[in-house]
Amino acid sequence: MTTDNNALISVKNLCKSFDGVEVLKGVNAEIDKGDVMVVIGASGSGKSTFLRCLNLLEEPTSGTILFEGVDITDKNVNINTHRQKMGMVFQQFNLFPHMTVLRNLTLGPTKLLGMSREEAEKKAMELLDRVGLAERADAYPNQLSGGQKQRIAIVRALAMNPDVMLFDEPTSALDPEMVGEVLEVMKKLAKAGMTMVVVTHEMGFAREVGTDIVFVDDGVIVEQGSPDEFFNNPKSPRLRDFLSKVL
């Protein structure tokens, strides 16, 4: 693994403990612009923790995370401005239930990016149109299906014009028939060149869309590679074991 200074995100020796229990034990990763990194691994292996460290929702115990050349683990860095450039999509959607869909999308741009309301709404409508939900702009989140909620959550993050999108098992809370519509949106996003880090159990998606597959086990990256070598020629026994169970 070579260190390249042009990486969008560069993670070095990332460690994270909860109450003295080490969950991430020195993770190194490089995410270049346009990469779709897919993170897989068993439950409890530390995938979410890794992803959540990237935008400092979890504060790393040690290690550095360079985002666009800035070490965001530095206490003097204003993390809020960097988070604006890192969209995040959660398993549980986490839409704001007290706001309409449209307001969910315009809140960030108007309050943080200084966009006018009209401008933000115009952009929001374009985004909603892209995911086929323009006619639900005035609905409230609890009037939507899970798949619709997650598509809204994705465009809410996109409304901030992020440079990278982080996904934590975006389809795991969905009924099976709704998984497809969300994956479709993510595929389109990847094709459009968005840099993405995706924690998922959807191996089909990983194969098809991933540029870089990462296998996390027990708090470290055990194996990493292109979908082809990763799935067709896994090297470590632990990955082989894992793949034999999920494929």
Place this chain on the structure above:
Amino acid sequence: MQGFIEGLVASFTKTFITDNRWLQLLNGLGVTIMITIVAAAIGLVLGFLIAMVRSTYEMRLSGRKCRNAGDVILKILNLICNIYITVIRGTPVVIQLMIMYFIIFASSRNGIIAAFLSFGLNSGAYVAEIFRSGIMSIDRGQFEASRSIGFNYSQTMIFIILPQAFKNILPALGNEFIVLVKETSVAGYVALQDLTYVGNLIRSRTYEAFFPLITVALIYLIIVLLLTFLQKKLERRLRNSDH
């Protein structure tokens, strides 16, 4: 029968008409309402501030080490708030009122200010717990989603957490004010002529218990019903305005 009715009329006259006693009752009602409103305002502001300290502490610092001066201040503030809530909730409001009046306001003996403050401080402790539980009841995912967009802690509170929390706690808040109205009935202990005091005064002057006490009870009941009505109306409006 004739005698009974004449007796009733006489009692009624003594209770309400003689010496303009209805006016005394009205003044008493005014005092009760004034104490309630000022104390509620103090309680809301104070309770909100305490709840912000306590929930900020819980979310950011609970079980962790202080890393800078801000953390230390937060920790100290949280400790003060905890002591305050423990003391207020652990002692009767009438004792708090008397301490305020006979000890803290010993020199001025300003009953109304003492009442404003002690009922306000008392209500603040309960309102703080209501606000805090409302804030803590909001799913953590809401907080994280907001932070992930780039909102800082206070923006997250203002735009995301508090609007949702407020709707959840409205019933509890309404109940707190209903309790407060009734609790002010001990204001007579510090020489204030509130509704209860006036009612009791009329009872002792006229040797008529029935009319003065039932009247006072009915007035409290009407206030409480009125507050309940407003509370329900506001809740309905909030529920209709969004989801």
